[in-house]
Amino acid sequence: MIPVTVVGGYLGAGKTTLVNHLLRNANGLRLAVLVNEFGELAIDEDLIEAQDEDVISIAGGCVCCSFGSDLTAALGDMAAMDPPLDHVLIESSGVAIPSSIVNSLVFMPAFRSDGIVILADAETVQKSARDKYMGDTVTRQITDADIILLNKVDLVSKVTLDATRAWLQVQNRAVRIVECTQSTVPPETVLDSFIGRVRTGGAHLEAAHLDMLTLMPTGAVDADDLAAALADEGAGLVRAKGFVTRGDGRKALIQVVGRRFEVTDASDDKADGVVCLGFRDVMSKAALEVLV
Amino acid sequence: MTKTTVFSAKKIVTMNPNRPEASHVAVREGRILGVGDLSELEVWGEYTLDERFAGKVLMPGFVEGHAHTMEGTLWRYVYCGFFDRMDPNGKSWDGLKSIEAVLERLSEAESKMDDPDAPLSGWSLDPIYLDNKRVTRQDLDKVSSTRPIGVLHASGHILNVNTKALELAGLMKTGINHPGMPLGADGIPTGELYGPDTMTPVGVHVGFNRSLTDSDEQGLRDFGKLCVRTGVTTITDLAARLEDDGVEAMLRVTGEPLYPARVVPLKFFMGATAQETVDRVLELKEKATDMCRLGRIKAVADGSIQGFSARMRWPGYHNGAPNGLWYTAPEQLAELYRAALKADIQVHTHTNGDEATEMVLDTLGPALKDVPHPDHRFTLQHCQLADGAQFRRMKALDMCVNLFANHHFYWGDEHYRLTVGPERALRMNACRTALDTGVPMAIHSDAPVTPLGPLFTAWAAVNRITASGRTQGEGEKIAVSEALRAITLGAAYTLHMDDEVGSIEVGKKADFAVLEDDPREMSGDALKDAVVWGTVQGGRVFAAADL
Numbered sequence: 001m002i003p004v005t006v007v008g009g010y011l012g013a014g015k016t017t018l019v020n021h022l023l024r025n026a027n028g029l030r031l032a033v034l035v036n037e038f039g040e041l042a043i044d045e046d047l048i049e050a051q052d053e054d055v056i057s058i059a060g061g062c063v064c065c066s067f068g069s070d071l072t073a074a075l076g077d078m079a080a081m082d083p084p085l086d087h088v089l090i091e092s093s094g095v096a097i098p099s100s101i102v103n104s105l106v107f108m109p110a111f112r113s114d115g116i117v118i119l120a121d122a123e124t125v126q127k128s129a130r131d132k133y134m135g136d137t138v139t140r141q142i143t144d145a146d147i148i149l150l151n152k153v154d155l156v157s158k159v160t161l162d163a164t165r166a167w168l169q170v171q172n173r174a175v176r177i178v179e180c181t182q183s184t185v186p187p188e189t190v191l192d193s194f195i196g197r198v199r200t201g202g203a204h205l206e207a208a209h210l211d212m213l214t215l216m217p218t219g220a221v222d223a224d225d226l227a228a229a230l231a232d233e234g235a236g237l238v239r240a241k242g243f244v245t246r247g248d249g250r251k252a253l254i255q256v257v258g259r260r261f262e263v264t265d266a267s268d269d270k271a272d273g274v275v276c277l278g279f280r281d282v283m284s285k286a287a288l289e290v291l292v
Numbered sequence: 293m294t295k296t297t298v299f300s301a302k303k304i305v306t307m308n309p310n311r312p313e314a315s316h317v318a319v320r321e322g323r324i325l326g327v328g329d330l331s332e333l334e335v336w337g338e339y340t341l342d343e344r345f346a347g348k349v350l351m352p353g354f355v356e357g358h359a360h361t362m363e364g365t366l367w368r369y370v371y372c373g374f375f376d377r378m379d380p381n382g383k384s385w386d387g388l389k390s391i392e393a394v395l396e397r398l399s400e401a402e403s404k405m406d407d408p409d410a411p412l413s414g415w416s417l418d419p420i421y422l423d424n425k426r427v428t429r430q431d432l433d434k435v436s437s438t439r440p441i442g443v444l445h446a447s448g449h450i451l452n453v454n455t456k457a458l459e460l461a462g463l464m465k466t467g468i469n470h471p472g473m474p475l476g477a478d479g480i481p482t483g484e485l486y487g488p489d490t491m492t493p494v495g496v497h498v499g500f501n502r503s504l505t506d507s508d509e510q511g512l513r514d515f516g517k518l519c520v521r522t523g524v525t526t527i528t529d530l531a532a533r534l535e536d537d538g539v540e541a542m543l544r545v546t547g548e549p550l551y552p553a554r555v556v557p558l559k560f561f562m563g564a565t566a567q568e569t570v571d572r573v574l575e576l577k578e579k580a581t582d583m584c585r586l587g588r589i590k591a592v593a594d595g596s597i598q599g600f601s602a603r604m605r606w607p608g609y610h611n612g613a614p615n616g617l618w619y620t621a622p623e624q625l626a627e628l629y630r631a632a633l634k635a636d637i638q639v640h641t642h643t644n645g646d647e648a649t650e651m652v653l654d655t656l657g658p659a660l661k662d663v664p665h666p667d668h669r670f671t672l673q674h675c676q677l678a679d680g681a682q683f684r685r686m687k688a689l690d691m692c693v694n695l696f697a698n699h700h701f702y703w704g705d706e707h708y709r710l711t712v713g714p715e716r717a718l719r720m721n722a723c724r725t726a727l728d729t730g731v732p733m734a735i736h737s738d739a740p741v742t743p744l745g746p747l748f749t750a751w752a753a754v755n756r757i758t759a760s761g762r763t764q765g766e767g768e769k770i771a772v773s774e775a776l777r778a779i780t781l782g783a784a785y786t787l788h789m790d791d792e793v794g795s796i797e798v799g800k801k802a803d804f805a806v807l808e809d810d811p812r813e814m815s816g817d818a819l820k821d822a823v824v825w826g827t828v829q830g831g832r833v834f835a836a837a838d839l
């Protein structure tokens with residue numbers, strides 16, 4: 001199944017910048033970006049190899065497609081791409097409710113959800129959430145989020161930043177908030193397909209106050225219990241992904257995005273090890289190792 | 293020398309106050325050369341006297357300001373509605389009063405199909421009138437378990453399918469968790485699908501594919517027939533994708549020598565930026581012909597009231613449902629309005645809930661300050677819940693409104709009971725307030741959502757009777773003369789076409805609705821029963837009986 005990340009957020013939050021940042025650092029990953037429409041500056045010009053009405057081809061095998069009013073049809077086209085895609089990113093419109101996009105993936109057996117990542121403008125998100133017309137839509141986007149990229153943090157004071165973080169956490173208790181400027185985040189924060197891949201470039205984990213470590217189980221584990229523990233806020237993780245061996249000897253794939261987790265069967269040839277992406281100040285190697 | 297035809301009629305109702313009635317109208321080159329009695333018209337020289345309308349009443353051809361050509365296409369599917377409805381060939385289909393009757397009609401259609409794998413599609417189902425009984429896949433399996441079946445609801449927001457259709461879509465399984473797909477006791481979908489998320493993936497297997505909103509050629513011709521039967525000579529297609537193929541087809545069909553209606557297609561603002569949309573429409577405008585008036589934009593602000601997706605102001609939905617959905621952000625509309633005003637392109641905006649109407653007023657106001665544009669005639673479509681203050685703002689901004697008068701009849705009881713409650717139900721589609729405030733007004737059917745028929749729409753605005761027979765909103769009733777103006781000059785005005793159509797006077801198109809009765813002499817409650825003989829469009833005569 002092809003993982004699908006929904007990236008949302010209100011107009012001006014930095015979605016286009018994020019998409020370009022990810023494409024620029026795709027590093028061999030075949031990524032398809034689905035956008036509602038091609039705006040004037042949808043994709044940085046130097047990344048574009050060719051463009052027709054609905055598809056922009058991007059260096060390195062990535063594509064960007066506009067789906068207009070029919071996302072289902074566009075996803076159908078993506079599933080049929082040859083060579084197959086590694087990951088699909090749906091950039092949802094400023095008025096879209098991201099969870100309803102994720103819900104509709106149920107009907108597309110070729111895809112699985114890789115979570116909802118919402119960009120929030122540190123300067124304006126609280127104001128947008130009070131907007132007479134768009135307030136409830138903006139709030140809904142925040143409560144739908146698994147991960148919030150709190151963008152443009154360089155434009156606000158420490159006091160405002162702390163207050164905004166606290167406010168976001170009230171709206172969505174379990175959400176993982178990653179701070180950034182100009183939408184520059186380590187790509188694995190947004191797409192789990194980057195986890196465990198060697199990559200060059202992109203933003204540094206340190207700058208985002210993030211860290212990455214690999215848990216190596218010493219024996220069989222209860223995959224569901226482990227996944228649940230990794231998804232708990234206390235663990236300080238943003239994402240996790242990897243393989244473990246269950247008590248009965250079967251292999252399992254664990255995928256965690258924020259508070260949500262999924263455990264699926266995996267083939268026997270997979271080597272054990274779970275890569276965890278978490279907050280530098282919270283994630284503790286010692287505490288996590290107790291779990292395996 | 294060009295030929296002149298003089299039509300005599302029992303009466304010609306001109307809608308021109310300087311000559312409200314006449315006995316003869318002279319037509320040359322598809323236009324009205326003069327209106328009066330025969331002696332007054334003889335100054336124009338040689339003519340042929342055509343007396344076929346001697347026993348008929350001529351009115352200006354009706355203008356339907358909000359419809360969708362898709363109505364023509366839908367008639368190739370099985371009609372499953374509760375109310376009697378006439379198809380393009382003039383056959384009146386009885387309304388179906390029970391689910392059993394619906395299944396029976398579907399079975400009858402099924403038995404006539406040759407290809408055993410072809411989908412069977414129905415439309416206009418409305419369980420609200422069938423004791424709110426839900427239709428299940430098992431019900432439709434009784435019609436056929438081997439061919440996929442889908443029946444679209446009247447609202448267009450719900451689709452019922454059978455087991456075979458679910459199978460084809462890979463959904464005959466447990467474990468589906470989606471708010472738009474209810475599950476039966478067995479954990480498998482019931483076959484009732486709510487909203488585009490669930491309708492689209494299954495719809496393709498039952499004949500409802502994504503291009504349904506684009507009229508095909510046959511659909512467009514059938515749509516033309518419906519126009520003749522209802523006295524319509526100018527009609528909108530209010531939200532088409534208008535891609536190259538569709539435009540070519542539309543230009544070709546409307547250009548056929550016997551195509552009976554002038555079509556005004558509006559480009560849907562969706563999936564392209566504001567500037568791209570305006571540029572595209574400027575390009576389309578160059579291709580416009582007399583019979584196909586390309587060059588306008590339709591935007592959609594919110595959803596529908598009965599689907600609980602309209603945006604409501606406080607106190608929200610009567611039954612406590614959460615507020616609806618925005619389809620376009622204020623910033624995007626602001627950009628569209630500015631770009632369109634600059635380019636001299638008209639925008640019609642769909643609003644149903646009063647919060648959506650408020651948002652449009654708040655957005656257009658500043659745009660007009662930046663880009664002043666006298667006589668822009670930007671129009672609010674549906675605008676069902678606007679209150680007095682909002683109509684006063686429309687007036688201040690020089691906006692027009694096209695109210696959904698038919699809705700009151702078809703869903704008025706639901707609005708009273710469920711969606712907006714008694715008080716706001718009374719003010720829905722406030723025609724009286726619009727006219728008293730001086731907002732230029734039209735009224736519409738939104739066919740295929742409700743049947744095309746301007747005289748019915750006029751009746752609905754005059755009487756405000758709901759399906760159960762209650763009068764809802766005594767204070768918003770309008771007079772017959774006002775309603776007749778709304779379906780002629782009123783609608784023409786919202787399209788910037790009142791200089792060409794909407795009244796019978798010299799220089800205008802020779803577009804007439806040919807009626808057996810004078811609607812002004814009928815009592816208001818009989819208005820919907822006025823018999824339409826056919827039309828004259830651009831001087832060409834179309835008898836409904838000969839279609």
Ligand SMILES: [Zn+2]
Pocket residue numbers: 358359360530738
């Ligand atoms: Zn409509």
